[in-house]
Amino acid sequence: MSGTLNKVMLIGNLGDEVKMHYFDDKNCVGRFPLATSETYVSKQTNERVSNTEWHNIVVRNKAAEICEKYLTKGDKVYIEGRIKTRKWTDDKGMERYSTEIQCDDFTFLTPKTDQQSSQQSKKSNPSNASSQSQPSAPTSSESEENDDLPF
Numbered sequence: 001m002s003g004t005l006n007k008v009m010l011i012g013n014l015g016d017e018v019k020m021h022y023f024d025d026k027n028c029v030g031r032f033p034l035a036t037s038e039t040y041v042s043k044q045t046n047e048r049v050s051n052t053e054w055h056n057i058v059v060r061n062k063a064a065e066i067c068e069k070y071l072t073k074g075d076k077v078y079i080e081g082r083i084k085t086r087k088w089t090d091d092k093g094m095e096r097y098s099t100e101i102q103c104d105d106f107t108f109l110t111p112k113t114d115q116q117s118s119q120q121s122k123k124s125n126p127s128n129a130s131s132q133s134q135p136s137a138p139t140s141s142e143s144e145e146n147d148d149l150p151f
Contacts, residue, residue, distance in 0.1 A: 006082040008101050010055060011109065012036040014075050018059075018068040030064030032057050032071070034079060034101075057081075059103040067106070076109040 015033035022028045034055045042049050057079055059067050071077060081103040090096050 008079070008081050008083055010034060010036055010079045010101065011076065012055070012079075014071055014073050014077065015054065016073055018064070018071055020064060020068050027061055028064050030059045030067050032067070034077070055079075056098065056100045057103055058084075058100045059106070063103065063106070070108060074110075078107040078109055079103050080105040 012034040015035050018030045018032045020028055020030050034057050035052050036055065037050055037052045039048060039050045041047070079101060081101045084100050084102045086098045086100065088096050088098065
């Protein structure tokens with residue numbers, strides 16, 4: 001195979017709000033940190049160990065505006081993109097490097113109802129959040145009418 005591939009797929013949680021930067025030519029860039037975690041049991045200590053990796057996500061133009069509007073800190077999101085390393089010089093003249101994920105596609109994984117309820121519970125009393133009604137189970141006559149599955 002002679003081709004190359006630079007593809008990243010991540011599922012994680014936003015570590016902060018989307019930070020927007022607008023340019024004169026009506027283009028914009030949104031940036032946010034994304035946390036991915038892995039958990040395992042250490043064979044030596046038999047304790048649960050959790051490792052979190054932080055990724056710098058970059059989205060552009062319309063996608064950035066959508067992310068800014070709908071994503072908040074803590075939301076779960078699927079990101080598809082490619083790795084890009086930028087080289088820059090800091091204030092002291094030192095060369096620095098920054099590795100980013102240039103986002104090509106994304107899918108919001110936090111249900112809208114979860115987003116709304118978390119925003120409401122932040123604003124209201126926490127005891128009110130638990131008093132939301134639960135959906136009722138179907139009655140036996142309803143389940144018999146809908147039970148046309150072959151298994």
